[in-house]
Amino acid sequence: MKKEIKGIIPPLTTPFGENEALDTDNLQANIRKLCEFPLAGFLVLGSNGELVMLSESECTQVLHAARAAIPKDRIMLAGTGCQSTGATIALTQQAARAGADAALVLNPSYYKGQMSKDVLVSHYHRVADASQIPVLIYNMPSNTGLDMTADTILEIASHPNIIGLKDSGGNLAKMGNITGAAGKDFRVLAGSAGFLLPALSIGASGGILALANIAPEQCCAIYDGFFTGKLEDAKAMQQRMIRANALVTRQWGVPALKAAMDMLGFYGGPCRKPLQAISQKEENILKETLQASGILPS
Amino acid sequence: MKKEIKGIIPPLTTPFGENEALDTDNLQANIRKLCEFPLAGFLVLGSNGELVMLSESECTQVLHAARAAIPKDRIMLAGTGCQSTGATIALTQQAARAGADAALVLNPSYYKGQMSKDVLVSHYHRVADASQIPVLIYNMPSNTGLDMTADTILEIASHPNIIGLKDSGGNLAKMGNITGAAGKDFRVLAGSAGFLLPALSIGASGGILALANIAPEQCCAIYDGFFTGKLEDAKAMQQRMIRANALVTRQWGVPALKAAMDMLGFYGGPCRKPLQAISQKEENILKETLQASGILPS
């Protein structure tokens, strides 16, 4: 059964214990708690999952542990983008074997000057050719330093095994260009809760949202509000989420997201170095912001 | 009578004739033709009005010619942002005397390194203190190279004579932050037709849109569609406008906008140098794009 990619999907963090050791038990515990909410599925090995900090064998462990905990009726996405086409294919195939429903492939970006449209299209099409599972494009300029254009994305999207896009850039004109020009079955997902409602308004199918790890109910409320015609409610909730979202994404990143998870009864724990825990002062601001937005009880 | 700032407002181009001479007759003729559409009003002396190409006395002529042609029940906005606070105040007061309903003030940006929050807040508050008419903030990072933050904008907005914002940056999370946190009477206007519908979804009151010079009906249809609950129609129209909008804004700029005006029966004419007419090849692409989007009959 092929699952439709839509709805709200949290990009899971990867829990670490003492000495930064991988802790898949808490990964599974987090998944189980999040399953109490009407989330469409989960992403593992994304930016919030600290993929770039994991060894090859740790990736395998995460994939299998996650699939074991994610119910069959929920989507499991796996981040599989590496700098080389070969490594990307290898990790994508591993994700498929582990039972992921689709792969989310961040574009290579180290050799920025050489990442022309042709190079990117070839890369994605080779990966899609070699992958047993459908592939989603992942555009994330704030981390990669590269912003793929609508034309590049649309040409990548012409491959039958490429079924969607997560875009974290927040360029809504580009997103509207893509939702308007791509085929009906091509799914576009907001890459940040900061612009979920605007993205839905222009044709997005959902979002892969760091904030959904700590505010699953609120993110789903924006999504449901939009599709059930409660626009004013959706707008009010969207406005209320923006500051909290900014703190756990661009501003303070994964360390803040994990700190918020700890506040909310999930397992956050430490990041791998060089990432450092947020300061006590930042923690206080984070707490106040989560309370002000209704994510954390006052 | 103070007019509410909402709806669709085209930023008028400034017509030039032979030898780049100012042609206010055609400015008035364009306004009269545009008045056939349900536009809320007009902006003169904006970026599309080539303000930076006009002498002080030409600004005065444009202000008076425009007010004479703009009916009293439509808004007249005037772009009055200069690099110095003093010149900005002088031009704002001149706009007030000429009958503008409000001033749209682009932030100074030449001394980028010195444009701190404090400097920008002081600048805007001095202008607002000295202005007989309400002031709107104008944030346009693609031309100024500076992107004012939500915090800066919200602090500027605390002044009672500052009533709104035009934001051309397209950061919808920032826009949602501002619509959520500013007072109820603070109006946020989309600065580009590329993201009009997403902006409305998050609380914008309308848009000041270059595209509204050539597609007033379509821009108004997106606006009306959103506020009358025809979301699917609004979305389809929004998607159809994006490519045409890109050509007459970021990609080919005012020369393309003026070329499109000429195609559509308005007076476009030449820009002042160094701006050059678009090439024949670009003109062909522009024409095809306008036809594909339904702006120009096939």
Place this chain on the structure above:
Amino acid sequence: MKKEIKGIIPPLTTPFGENEALDTDNLQANIRKLCEFPLAGFLVLGSNGELVMLSESECTQVLHAARAAIPKDRIMLAGTGCQSTGATIALTQQAARAGADAALVLNPSYYKGQMSKDVLVSHYHRVADASQIPVLIYNMPSNTGLDMTADTILEIASHPNIIGLKDSGGNLAKMGNITGAAGKDFRVLAGSAGFLLPALSIGASGGILALANIAPEQCCAIYDGFFTGKLEDAKAMQQRMIRANALVTRQWGVPALKAAMDMLGFYGGPCRKPLQAISQKEENILKETLQASGILPS
């Protein structure tokens, strides 16, 4: 007599008195004091001269006052770059009439997306055609947000009335490309004292340096050291100037330069708003830095 453009040239600040009134007396007093040093000449109406803050008639006053004070055997350059080609030509011709030896023309940059190589080349060639005095190109990406490429600059430089370049960007590979490829008579001037010696090493003929307003002796020492084979001395002096230079340019800008002038017995005075005086704390750091670098006696 045509003067060769080489050596150290300070870009003069424009003094203002009470209520931001233009004060040409102090402009002349500053020039006279600076003439005690072996400076090759002076630039008026540059970025440090707050050109963008001056009215048309104030520009005329500055040009005439400066020429009256600058000895005939020293170069007088005038900044004449405006956003329109027409205004640039007008100001350039005015500078010629006032006795400037050459014009320094900053590229137009407001319509960034349209400033293609062709547009820039045409602009400069029209200005050079219409100018009675030689023209120097001015590339200053930190203020304009545009960095003209070596190819663009070299094509502009092919005009017989375009005799040189001031480059503030600090890309030494580009500078070496230009000094190597342009004709022997094309003069390249460093646009910041931060990289004067590296620029000389790759073929520059001197520098137009904000720091030369407050450290004329030191800037000349780097220049003389390089051309008289005292490389170690030049290097030591260059290293000592970098921190002080950063404060009065990129970091705190013209307000810091004027504050430093006041400390050193020149007339600095206030900037025009929105520029604000540096804080007391910044003034203390500035003073310490000037002392540490030997510009100000301890």
Place this chain on the structure above:
Amino acid sequence: MKKEIKGIIPPLTTPFGENEALDTDNLQANIRKLCEFPLAGFLVLGSNGELVMLSESECTQVLHAARAAIPKDRIMLAGTGCQSTGATIALTQQAARAGADAALVLNPSYYKGQMSKDVLVSHYHRVADASQIPVLIYNMPSNTGLDMTADTILEIASHPNIIGLKDSGGNLAKMGNITGAAGKDFRVLAGSAGFLLPALSIGASGGILALANIAPEQCCAIYDGFFTGKLEDAKAMQQRMIRANALVTRQWGVPALKAAMDMLGFYGGPCRKPLQAISQKEENILKETLQASGILPS
């Protein structure tokens, strides 16, 4: 015997054969040919060595093969920067065991927003603490999207096991700040042949230069010319190298460098995908440029 880090050092490419298989034989052959020139040493596993394309075990093979071919009296540097502190330490220790003289550590950059001064200083100090061999900082903003400031670099440099810096950013004012402020034994190396001479003029000790793979003689001539007082010769050679250098670095990257190696009798061969061979047209331009600069005989 601790070797002083100075002089000209090529960052070696990693040869691949059919199916992108690692080819250490040709790596060794290239090293042997380059040893005919007065190069100070070699870097393996740098950006030009496609480190981000190599598996963990391939890194080990490269390290051992290189050390076997590099004479004991020449420096062997190894690029060991990974995204996590743990992986960076592991690779650095492996490089030490393989006999590298020092490690060149590129800063982590994936989580750009979190790479504060504190985070970067802690990262480098942990690596330096754990490393048996000295560590050099590597700043390369064009690939990482992050430009470490002089203050950050100087604080990192305070660690006794951190002995130098390769800076590819080309900000010569920053470089002069660092050479002036760091201790006498801290070595600064130019990261690109485009600004080698300017860097030497301000206190650099040499360069780690992609161009040195194909123009070792010319790069050494600039270095020797500077230190033997033949400044005019050094300048002329520096100017002649800039265009060729641009093609094999920023403009066309490693594929162009490998193509040039093939033209010059070294083993270039293919890059790993997604990097693609340069086009025939680009190859022609590259050949002409190499001939024009005297690197390739006409």
